[in-house]
Amino acid sequence: MIPLDRAAETYLRHIAIERGLSDHTLAAYRRDLATFTTWIATQPTVDSSGADRAGGAAVVGDVGRLARADLAGFVEHLATRDAPLAPRSIARMLSSVRSFTTFAAGEGWLPLDPGASVRPPKAPMRLPKAISVEDMERLLQAVDGDDPVQLRDRALLELLYATGARISEAVGLSVDDVTTLAAVDEDSDEDTDVSVVRVTGKGNKQRIVPLGSYARAAVDAYLVRARPLFAARGHATPALFLGARGARLSRQSAWLVIQAAAAAADLTEHVSPHTFRHSFATHLLEGGADVRVVQELLGHASVATTQIYTLVTADMLRDVYQTSHPRARR
Structure with a gap:
């Protein structure tokens, strides 16, 4: 079992070295993953019918239990919470989380990448603004x-x-x-x-x-x-x-x-x-x-x-x- 927070830290160290990211960009990844893991920790491990819920990784502290339902639920949460995020912000945050799950699957911590099929909400097309x-x-x-x-x-x-x-x-x-x-x-x-x-x-x-x-x-x-x-x-x-x-x-x-x-x-x-x-x-x-x-x-x-x-x-x-x-x- 690999604790979710430790897995996230390992991933952050990896991208800091391999990608040569700036401190600003690395801090953004850290904030996004912290938002995700904090939300995961609040989710029940069983659904309303009493059946085991897929996921619940943070509750049991195991990155290996991350499932597609976790990421999809996270996207829904960001869009419907009291201060909902704009589609572009959700897409950016989901991109950070998906990058992490891809890394986790590559390390063998997950049998499959749960983020591969999760899509962000479509952002409305914004026309570029020019002046005359x-x-x-x-x-x-x-x-x-x-x-x-x-x-x-x-x-x-x-x-x-x-x-x-x-x-x-x-x-x-x-x-x-x-x-x-x-x-x-x-x-x-x-x-x-x-x-x-x-x-x-x-x-x-x-x-x-x-x-x-x-x-x-x-x-x-x-x-x-x-x-x-x-x-x-x-x-x-x-x-x-x-x-x-x-x-x-x-x-x-x-x-x-x-x-x-x-x-x-x-x-x-x-x-x-x-x-x-x-x-x-x-x-x-x-x-x-x-x-x-x-x-x-x-x-x-x-x-x-x-x-x-x-x-x-x-x-x-x-x-x-x-x-x-x-x-x-x-």
């Missing part, structure tokens, strides 16, 4: 000074909108990731240089994304007139965006840059780092870009992930039609 081209222009223009911080912030914002990069991808860039590639102008057949950014995304997969002239000018101004001042305050680092002490700019600091710019632009809509990514994709599709090209630029593994943005543009078209066409108004 006009609002994006206002936001970018709101950071228009010449001091080092403003030059850095303008370069960061321009790059986010020009590339659709995730905030973690943007702050993870190195100076050498901004470069030029030789290309041929289709109209003149002459060689020309194209500015690009080499973005490292999820799973360390790299993609090349063009960098527009406005963004390249902002990045160049930062590199020449601001970054050397930041770099002189810290140790040598290849990071593109630097903080006040000369170290790589953190995600949290980049968040604050975006919030300050949105406030300066007097935008009423909530603006987050992902707003730039959503706006990048939506504006490209509105301009006639092929969805598979946008997929490559965003670094999506599946085009299905990108196609959600086509629903956003279709939604906008419908709204315009209903408010503008005389036969659509009622």
Whole structure:
């Protein structure tokens, strides 16, 4: 017999070493498993008819008694308790528990993985929120000074909108990731240089994304007139965006840059780092870009992930039609 709490601790040590998880991610796994084992401990070992209930692992302290009914009941509990969780939160918590039961089955503590057939509740599809081209222009223009911080912030914002990069991808860039590639102008057949950014995304997969002239000018101004001042305050680092002490700019600091710019632009809509990514994709599709090209630029593994943005543009078209066409108004 292996106590459930000891099995959970063994699993947490395993993923900490094998997956190299951050303290934040490991703490999330620990909280999820603690919620699960605490709930299991409150469950009876017999049902209302007096028959033995499948499961009851925590009551007898044996991970080997975990059953599908335990996980299914846990999902139902999360959805119906006094403070029910949203479907996405339930899915995340169930994922942690299922990962644990898969590990337990692999170790031979369970004859079968009880979580293999348990599915989370379906989450309602949430369309990504983009801001208009006009609002994006206002936001970018709101950071228009010449001091080092403003030059850095303008370069960061321009790059986010020009590339659709995730905030973690943007702050993870190195100076050498901004470069030029030789290309041929289709109209003149002459060689020309194209500015690009080499973005490292999820799973360390790299993609090349063009960098527009406005963004390249902002990045160049930062590199020449601001970054050397930041770099002189810290140790040598290849990071593109630097903080006040000369170290790589953190995600949290980049968040604050975006919030300050949105406030300066007097935008009423909530603006987050992902707003730039959503706006990048939506504006490209509105301009006639092929969805598979946008997929490559965003670094999506599946085009299905990108196609959600086509629903956003279709939604906008419908709204315009209903408010503008005389036969659509009622």
